[in-house]
Amino acid sequence: MTMMLRRAGLALLCACLAVACAKPFEADQPGQAYAEAAAQSGAKPTAAARIEADVRWLADDAREGREAGTAGYVQAAEYVAARMAAMGLKPAGQSGWYQAVPLLTAGPVLEASELSFTGADGETITLAHLDDFLVRASMEQETADITAPAVFVGFGVSAPDEGHDDYASLDVDGKFIVRFHGAPDLFDSERRAHYGSSRNKAAEAARRGALGVVGIYTSSAQKRAPWARIAANTGRSSMTWIGPNGAPNVTAPGIVATATLNVDASRRMFEGAAKTYDDVRAQADAKGGAPKGFDLPVRISVKAANRFETLSSPNVVGLIRGADPVLRDEYVVLTAHLDHLGVKQHLVDQGKDGLHNGAVDNALGVAVMLEAARRLSEDPPARSVVVLAVTAEEKGLLGADYFARFPTVDKDSIVANVNLDMPVMLHSFTDVVAFGAERSTLGPIAKSALAEAGIALSPDPFPEQNIFTRSDHYTFVQQGVPAIYLFPGFGNGGEASFGGFMKDHYHKPSDEASLPILYEDVARFADVNVLIARGIADAPERPRWHEGDFFGDLFAGER
Numbered sequence: 001m002t003m004m005l006r007r008a009g010l011a012l013l014c015a016c017l018a019v020a021c022a023k024p025f026e027a028d029q030p031g032q033a034y035a036e037a038a039a040q041s042g043a044k045p046t047a048a049a050r051i052e053a054d055v056r057w058l059a060d061d062a063r064e065g066r067e068a069g070t071a072g073y074v075q076a077a078e079y080v081a082a083r084m085a086a087m088g089l090k091p092a093g094q095s096g097w098y099q100a101v102p103l104l105t106a107g108p109v110l111e112a113s114e115l116s117f118t119g120a121d122g123e124t125i126t127l128a129h130l131d132d133f134l135v136r137a138s139m140e141q142e143t144a145d146i147t148a149p150a151v152f153v154g155f156g157v158s159a160p161d162e163g164h165d166d167y168a169s170l171d172v173d174g175k176f177i178v179r180f181h182g183a184p185d186l187f188d189s190e191r192r193a194h195y196g197s198s199r200n201k202a203a204e205a206a207r208r209g210a211l212g213v214v215g216i217y218t219s220s221a222q223k224r225a226p227w228a229r230i231a232a233n234t235g236r237s238s239m240t241w242i243g244p245n246g247a248p249n250v251t252a253p254g255i256v257a258t259a260t261l262n263v264d265a266s267r268r269m270f271e272g273a274a275k276t277y278d279d280v281r282a283q284a285d286a287k288g289g290a291p292k293g294f295d296l297p298v299r300i301s302v303k304a305a306n307r308f309e310t311l312s313s314p315n316v317v318g319l320i321r322g323a324d325p326v327l328r329d330e331y332v333v334l335t336a337h338l339d340h341l342g343v344k345q346h347l348v349d350q351g352k353d354g355l356h357n358g359a360v361d362n363a364l365g366v367a368v369m370l371e372a373a374r375r376l377s378e379d380p381p382a383r384s385v386v387v388l389a390v391t392a393e394e395k396g397l398l399g400a401d402y403f404a405r406f407p408t409v410d411k412d413s414i415v416a417n418v419n420l421d422m423p424v425m426l427h428s429f430t431d432v433v434a435f436g437a438e439r440s441t442l443g444p445i446a447k448s449a450l451a452e453a454g455i456a457l458s459p460d461p462f463p464e465q466n467i468f469t470r471s472d473h474y475t476f477v478q479q480g481v482p483a484i485y486l487f488p489g490f491g492n493g494g495e496a497s498f499g500g501f502m503k504d505h506y507h508k509p510s511d512e513a514s515l516p517i518l519y520e521d522v523a524r525f526a527d528v529n530v531l532i533a534r535g536i537a538d539a540p541e542r543p544r545w546h547e548g549d550f551f552g553d554l555f556a557g558e559r
């Protein structure tokens with residue numbers, strides 16, 4: 001029985017990998033790729049040189065931008081596995097160094113998109129796709145075809161801890177909800193970001209039995225995301241992971257389709273309703289405004305379709321066995337995403353550089369993690385350390401989410417996550433930011449670990465941007481695990497160098513190894529990671545959320 005299961009598992013993995021690359025992984029000869037790369041780059045045995053060699057290899061044009069599911073990503077994964085093997089880490093994937101992450105891509109069939117509504121007078125108005133509306137079928141549906149009544153639900157926010165519920169006294173079961181983008185500015189920035197995210201709002205609508213979502217614009221949302229820009233992006237594929245049960249992961253099961261209306265179409269849909277679109281929009285625009293919902297006198301019909309494709313892309317998982325006979329059964333997980341954006345064909349077609357090398361985002365983060373792992377493995381701390389290079393971050397934190405939910409070590413024994421993503425190191429840093437430090441005991445641990453080295457831990461420079469929810473560590477937070485995300489601080493010119501990178505190179509082909517990355521400083525940043533990881537892994541108690549922390553409380557049930 002065990003043998004058969006194992007064989008079946010292996011066959012599945014090989015089949016998955018075949019999609020990405022004709023050549024299967026050769027985990028048996030892991031040293032080769034690195035040895036060749038090191039020889040080519042003439043790497044000297046200093047931390048800075050090792051990190052630079054890793055960045056240059058991972059961000060080389062030959063990796064084709066390491067997009068999840070491509071051969072270039074597979075090469076990068078093999079390289080990271082080889083580096084881990086060379087430094088004596090233990091393979092800790094589900095099969096050797098790798099955890100296969102099964103992925104589902106859905107490309108919208110634009111020509112199948114239809115939206116119409118019928119008013120109380122029986123007149124049907126058919127809207128024009130791209131001009132009046134955009135629509136997506138859910139990742140659960142190859143084709144969506146629904147007709148249902150509609151209810152306006154304000155922003156569609158339910159925030160029980162704030163005593164706010166846009167659904168109060170409304171019945172949306174089996175209906176479309178029509179709701180504004182965003183959230184009322186009644187809450188602090190983290191609650192507003194959480195309750196206002198379209199994913200969380202769709203999940204709330206699904207819990208209440210809604211069938212479809214129609215988004216409409218406040219004035220500020222319209223300014224933030226002009227119609228021409230979102231219409232131009234509507235053909236983009238979306239991706240999710242497929243769980244061990246074979247079903248795609250969706251945040252709002254039962255929501256068949258999601259549409260967005262432009263301003264004119266919204267006005268027409270509200271004709272004959274208790275209030276006009278302009279009335280409710282004025283309320284939503286006002287400071288602290290939260291328009292109350294009501295039934296709309298229309299039935300909405302929507303059609304949409306997806307073209308599906310399945311693929312697989314691996315996380316790479318290495319283990320540093322802890323030194324303490326008891327604590328070694330607990331795990332500190334270090335993460336950095338290995339994937340990037342790949343080649344954008346529309347740029348190539350225009351004769352431009354379409355290859356997104358992702359040197360800073362995030363070859364650099366992976367290289368720092370590997371250097372930290374090398375140092376930790378030479379003198380292991382009390383707890384074990386999982387070194388995890390994740391896939392499909394750029395597709396929505398998918399590889400990290402998959403590992404956080406289905407880890408290859410005991411889930412309850414994961415005590416903390418420390419993440420690295422896009423450490424912009426174009427200045428000589430004098431301070432470090434740990435996003436999320438104020439939320440758990442990880443903050444004091446990091447602070448005292450850094451104090452030893454004379455490095456200041458600075459507060460989050462832009463709390464209103466909710467960076468804490470935007471990278472891989474957040475998937476561990478959602479499983480109840482305290483986490484921090486380390487970033488070079490804004491002192492000594494850091495703010496300007498970060499701003500310049502965001503403006504000129506972020507998610508652009510120019511994020512490449514020719515950027516003036518200060519590798520000696522990156523090596524010091526690796527020291528920071530070693531100190532913090534060691535501080536957590538050696539602490540007598542496992543980290544815990546501070547009492548009353550928003551995210552700690554929100555996801556407490558997941559542990």
Ligand SMILES: [Zn+2]
Pocket residue numbers: 361394507
């Ligand atoms: Zn990115």
